[in-house]
Amino acid sequence: MQNQPSEIQLLRGQLTDFLQNNHLRKTPERYAILEKAVELSAHFGVDQLYNAMESAGYHVSRATVYNTLELLCEAGILNRHLFATNQARYEVARGSHLHLICRRCGAIREVDEPDLTSRLLSEPYGDFIPEYSSTIVYGICGECQAKSR
Amino acid sequence: MQNQPSEIQLLRGQLTDFLQNNHLRKTPERYAILEKAVELSAHFGVDQLYNAMESAGYHVSRATVYNTLELLCEAGILNRHLFATNQARYEVARGSHLHLICRRCGAIREVDEPDLTSRLLSEPYGDFIPEYSSTIVYGICGECQAKSR
DNA sequence: CTTTCTGCAAAAGCTTTGCACTCAA
DNA sequence: TTGAGTGCAAAGCTTTTGCAGAAAG
Numbered sequence: 498m499q500n501q502p503s504e505i506q507l508l509r510g511q512l513t514d515f516l517q518n519n520h521l522r523k524t525p526e527r528y529a530i531l532e533k534a535v536e537l538s539a540h541f542g543v544d545q546l547y548n549a550m551e552s553a554g555y556h557v558s559r560a561t562v563y564n565t566l567e568l569l570c571e572a573g574i575l576n577r578h579l580f581a582t583n584q585a586r587y588e589v590a591r592g593s594h595l596h597l598i599c600r601r602c603g604a605i606r607e608v609d610e611p612d613l614t615s616r617l618l619s620e621p622y623g624d625f626i627p628e629y630s631s632t633i634v635y636g637i638c639g640e641c642q643a644k645s646r
Numbered sequence: 647m648q649n650q651p652s653e654i655q656l657l658r659g660q661l662t663d664f665l666q667n668n669h670l671r672k673t674p675e676r677y678a679i680l681e682k683a684v685e686l687s688a689h690f691g692v693d694q695l696y697n698a699m700e701s702a703g704y705h706v707s708r709a710t711v712y713n714t715l716e717l718l719c720e721a722g723i724l725n726r727h728l729f730a731t732n733q734a735r736y737e738v739a740r741g742s743h744l745h746l747i748c749r750r751c752g753a754i755r756e757v758d759e760p761d762l763t764s765r766l767l768s769e770p771y772g773d774f775i776p777e778y779s780s781t782i783v784y785g786i787c788g789e790c791q792a793k794s795r
Numbered sequence: 796c797t798t799t800c801t802g803c804a805a806a807a808g809c810t811t812t813g814c815a816c817t818c819a820a
Numbered sequence: 821t822t823g824a825g826t827g828c829a830a831a832g833c834t835t836t837t838g839c840a841g842a843a844a845g
Contacts, residue, residue, distance in 0.1 A: 521824080521825090522818085522819050522820075522824060522825065523819075523820095524818085524819070524824090524825065524826080526825080526826070527825095542809095543809080543810085544809085556827090557826080557827085558826060558827040558828065559810090559827090559828090560810095560811080560812085560826070560827065560828080561825080561826055561827075563810065563811080564825080564826085570749075576784075577784075579728035579729070579730070579732065580728070581728075582809095583728065583732040583733075583734070583808085583809070583810095583834070583835075584732075584808085584809065584810095585732070585809085585810085595766070597771055597774050597776070599774070600719075600777070606771075606774065608769075608771065617744070617781065617783055618783065620757075622746055622755075622757065622783070622785075623788070624787070624788030624791070625746050625748075625755065625783075625785055625786070625787050625788060626785045626786045626791065627746070627783045627784070627785040628749070628784050628785040628786070629783075629784055629785075630781065630782065630783045630784065631781070631782045631784065632766070632779065632780070632781045632782075633779065633780045633781075633782075634766055634767065634771070634774075634776045634778075634779045635725075635726075635776070635777055635778055635779070635780065636771075636774055636775045636776040636777040636778075637774070637775050637777070638773070638774050639772070639773030639774060642773070642775065670799080670800090671798095671799060671800065671843085671844050671845075672844075672845095673799090673800065673801080673843085673844070675800085675801070676800095691834095692834080692835085693833095693834085705802095706801080706802085707801060707802040707803065708802090708803090708835090709801070709802065709803080709835095709836085709837085710800080710801055710802075712835070712836080713800080713801085731834095732809070732810075732833085732834070732835095733833085733834065733835095734834085734835085
């Protein structure tokens with residue numbers, strides 16, 4: 498009897514397929530970055546990933562991090578979001594949820610919304626091919642309301 | 647019989663109310679920037695507004711543009727979005743729609759979605775007070791598909 | 796008159812780019 | 821062997837900040 502493959506195993510396979518199909522190279526950096534991306538909590542930024550890898554004693558250049566994260570998006574493994582700040586945030590593409598962003602402090606909260614993504618992606622948009630969606634509700638979080646009182 | 651007030655008249659009034667309620671000053675720059683913001687097509691960037699004002703012979707500093715656009719968001723007159731680029735985009739807060747963004751060329755297309763906004767804003771989010779929403783569907787536009795063939 | 800707001804320029808932060816070197820195929 | 825990929829550092833953009841001067845109330 499075989500074990501169920503873990504998420505990271507599936508994602509590694511997904512990356513391998515993507516690289517092969519597109520005649521791209523399977524470099525150790527690409528797999529290492531995928532590994533850390535999955536390990537980090539949701540909505541990580543480039544710097545966060547970079548620092549996490551440094552701390553783990555695995556050095557890659559910032560340029561490679563940028564390149565690889567874009568590649569992982571291209572492969573459909575990660576989604577790229579821009580929330581209140583001008584710093585790109587990434588998350589593993591899974592689940593259907595929206596993001597609550599506080600306009601004051603930038604705090605991000607995730608709210609499950611089971612049908613939202615599939616509904617947005619299944620609509621007809623003419624010749625535009627939808628890939629993933631990003632829904633943000635901007636407002637003020639409880640903590641910041643308390644502060645301004 | 648009185649004429650219906652135009653949108654810009656309503657918005658000027660909205661700005662005046664906001665400034666008075668918050669004990670802020672009614673400077674000519676603030677009204678001039680509001681004017682241009684409404685005049686510009688949807689999804690304008692800071693630079694676009696700045697240049698438009700220069701062309702019109704009305705000089706304001708970039709810092710003032712930044713400050714005022716934030717103030718107009720605070721007043722609920724504009725909404726601020728971050729699409730694929732790291733350049734903030736603003737639009738007059740009206741209608742309920744989502745945005746299709748091409749991951750290749752960054753083209754923005756607006757699609758009406760009558761109930762989306764009200765649905766997102768009326769949901770219960772605990773102590774988070776929702777103000778406005780931003781829904782983006784990322785994908786590849788028809789033009790870019792044609793190019794890569 | 797006082798304090799907020801504006802203008803200017805410098806600084807800061809994220810991302811991209813160019814080039815030499817490395818290594819996957 | 822060879823060209824895609826990586827590392828490093830510099831450059832590029834957008835946005836923020838600090839301070840002196842202008843002007844709203």
